[in-house]
Amino acid sequence: xxxxxxxxxxxxKVPKIEVKDVKVWYxxxxxxxxxxxDIKPNTVTAFIGPSGCGKSTFLRLFNRMNDxxxxxxxxxxxKINGDNIYKKKINIEELRKEIGMVFQKPNPFPKxxxxxxxxxxxxxxxxxxxxxxxxxxxxLKQADLWNEVKDDLKKSALSLSGGQQQRLCIARTLAVEPSxxxxxEPTSALDPISTAKIEELIFELKEKYTIIIVTHNxxxxxxxxxxxxxxYLGELIEFDKTKKIFxxxxxxxxxxxxxxxxx
Amino acid sequence: MNNIQKNRLKDQIFKIWxxxxxxxxxxxxxxxxxxxxxxxxxxxxxxFITDLPSRKAEKSGIYTALMGSIWILCLTTVIALPIGIxxxxxxEEYSKxxxxxxxxxxxxxxxxxxxxxxxxxxxLEVFVRIMSLGASVLAGxxxxxxxxxxxxxxxxxxxxxxxxxxxxxxxxxxxxxxxxTIWYQILPASSGGILTGVILALSRAVGETAxxxxxxxxxxxxxxPSTPMDExxxxxxxxxxxxxxxxxxxxxxxxxxxxxxxxxxxxxxxxAVYFRNKWxxxxx
Ligand SMILES: Nc1ncnc2c1ncn2[C@@H]1O[C@H](COP(=O)(O)OP(=O)(O)O)[C@@H](O)[C@H]1O
Ligand SMILES: [Mg+2]
Numbered sequence: 001x002x003x004x005x006x007x008x009x010x011x012x013k014v015p016k017i018e019v020k021d022v023k024v025w026y027x028x029x030x031x032x033x034x035x036x037x038d039i040k041p042n043t044v045t046a047f048i049g050p051s052g053c054g055k056s057t058f059l060r061l062f063n064r065m066n067d068x069x070x071x072x073x074x075x076x077x078x079k080i081n082g083d084n085i086y087k088k089k090i091n092i093e094e095l096r097k098e099i100g101m102v103f104q105k106p107n108p109f110p111k112x113x114x115x116x117x118x119x120x121x122x123x124x125x126x127x128x129x130x131x132x133x134x135x136x137x138x139x140l141k142q143a144d145l146w147n148e149v150k151d152d153l154k155k156s157a158l159s160l161s162g163g164q165q166q167r168l169c170i171a172r173t174l175a176v177e178p179s180x181x182x183x184x185e186p187t188s189a190l191d192p193i194s195t196a197k198i199e200e201l202i203f204e205l206k207e208k209y210t211i212i213i214v215t216h217n218x219x220x221x222x223x224x225x226x227x228x229x230x231x232y233l234g235e236l237i238e239f240d241k242t243k244k245i246f247x248x249x250x251x252x253x254x255x256x257x258x259x260x261x262x263x
Numbered sequence: 264m265n266n267i268q269k270n271r272l273k274d275q276i277f278k279i280w281x282x283x284x285x286x287x288x289x290x291x292x293x294x295x296x297x298x299x300x301x302x303x304x305x306x307x308x309x310x311f312i313t314d315l316p317s318r319k320a321e322k323s324g325i326y327t328a329l330m331g332s333i334w335i336l337c338l339t340t341v342i343a344l345p346i347g348i349x350x351x352x353x354x355e356e357y358s359k360x361x362x363x364x365x366x367x368x369x370x371x372x373x374x375x376x377x378x379x380x381x382x383x384x385x386x387l388e389v390f391v392r393i394m395s396l397g398a399s400v401l402a403g404x405x406x407x408x409x410x411x412x413x414x415x416x417x418x419x420x421x422x423x424x425x426x427x428x429x430x431x432x433x434x435x436x437x438x439x440x441x442x443x444t445i446w447y448q449i450l451p452a453s454s455g456g457i458l459t460g461v462i463l464a465l466s467r468a469v470g471e472t473a474x475x476x477x478x479x480x481x482x483x484x485x486x487x488p489s490t491p492m493d494e495x496x497x498x499x500x501x502x503x504x505x506x507x508x509x510x511x512x513x514x515x516x517x518x519x520x521x522x523x524x525x526x527x528x529x530x531x532x533x534x535a536v537y538f539r540n541k542w543x544x545x546x547x
């Protein structure tokens with residue numbers, strides 16, 4: 001399956017995600033117990049819930065990052081623009097170029113800043129130096145890091161601060177020009193100022209991308225997301241507009257969690 | 264005496280015991296090296312290195328044995344390095360973790376502990392006889408390759424294991440294939456560790472005597488090998504041969520050859536330590 005087939009160009013790269021009765025096991029452990037939800041294009045969706053409730057597991061389903069885990073088993077369907085991404089014929093590498101991911105701990109490669117951002121293009125076999133340089137600059141600008149690093153792109157990425165490293169990881173993801181970006185607690189290892197920067201960034205990115213973000217920070221969820229999903233013990237308890245979840249949730253469990261009464 | 268004092272005393276005793284043990288090993292080593300140096304150092308000159316072996320001790324040199332050792336070293340590297348690293352990568356990154364891979368793992372670790380003479384017997388049967396390679400450099404290198412493969416495989420796996428999963432995750436998440444992730448991320452990040460293991464393994468190979476004697480390497484060869492199919496000798500065998508001679512001159516020769524052999528292994532170990540330090544810094 002080719003990239004065009006997953007992401008219909010006619011839809012201007014704004015795919016829709018449909019999850020249908022998804023269950024996940026790690027060996028015998030049932031981590032996700034039957035979840036269905038639709039995620040709209042160009043929105044920010046926040047996943048909240050206590051530790052171990054399956055947020056990361058669920059998020060990593062969208063770019064098939066659980067595939068390598070021993071004992072991982074999936075039941076149900078996940079469709080992106082109508083195509084089941086777990087069907088046999090799918091090209092996982094192509095899928096991941098469309099669906100970028102930012103991790104909890106900044107994880108730059110032990111290479112230069114430039115090489116970090118260029119990596120995704122290099123592995124696609126792109127050699128055009130000018131093209132790569134332009135993309136790298138664009139991505140670093142989008143991630144609001146360009147001004148800080150433009151004079152030493154050759155410097156090791158590991159010499160950057162934690163917040164800068166995380167923005168570099170975002171730039172690295174953007175350079176591949178995905179349409180969906182998954183973020184797993186991207187600010188939990190960062191200081192408040194870096195966190196604010198990244199939240200701002202997410203707000204800007206929403207125009208072009210569909211973003212799903214796992215967060216432990218209720219304020220963060222309410223500040224940046226359009227939709228919020230509350231998970232508990234492998235189940236989706238409530239999924240609605242963020243405003244509704246935070247002001248007038250349907251379920252008692254949701255209310256208890258967001259008001260800090262448990263979790 | 265209360266408990267704290269008792270523990271302190273125990274601490275002190277253990278410390279002194281530890282220092283004693285360390286010193287014991289070092290003193291013996293220094294004594295040995297000193298002894299060798301006194302016997303052999305005045306024997307080392309350029310002609311000792313470039314002369315062919317001879318019946319007269321003072322005219323004898325190590326040229327053929329040294330060349331044999333270098334040939335063996337190079338050929339063993341060429342054979343064992345790609346196979347060992349590839350096997351390590353396979354076991355760590357490709358093979359399904361299960362009973363079979365656990366069995367394989369235990370076996371490989373055990374192989375690293377098999378006495379080297381057993382490898383000699385295997386080499387004699389398989390390479391010298393069945394494959395009719397004779398007592399050639401190639402047969403010797405293949406035998407030593409078998410001997411050091413487990414070490415290289417284990418070192419490769421350890422080095423790959425030390426690469427943080429977060430880096431692999433990042434690579435996969437950007438759409439890299441398994442091979443690209445191995446080639447662009449895992450191997451560069453683990454190369455220092457792999458190299459260290461490889462060099463240590465090779466420095467073991469260069470000191471091995473028993474398996475080469477078993478496959479029929481000679482103590483006396485008139486010429487240095489010029490193809491992989493030639494007969495050969497190596498430094499340890501030359502040393503072994505000289506030591507067993509009654510004339511005092513040969514004892515000096517043996518001591519001098521030991522100095523050269525030690526020098527080679529020290530240099531190789533030094534390089535290994537250098538790479539390990541550099542690598543550890545890079546990963547931090
Ligand atoms: N690789 C794994 N193998 C086995 N169990 C796992 C694995 N990863 C996560 N789990 C289990 O699955 C559940 C959900 O984990 P996770 O998705 O990481 O939760 P969250 O991100 O919400 O904290 C937890 O109970 C966790 O112990
Ligand atoms: Mg998590």
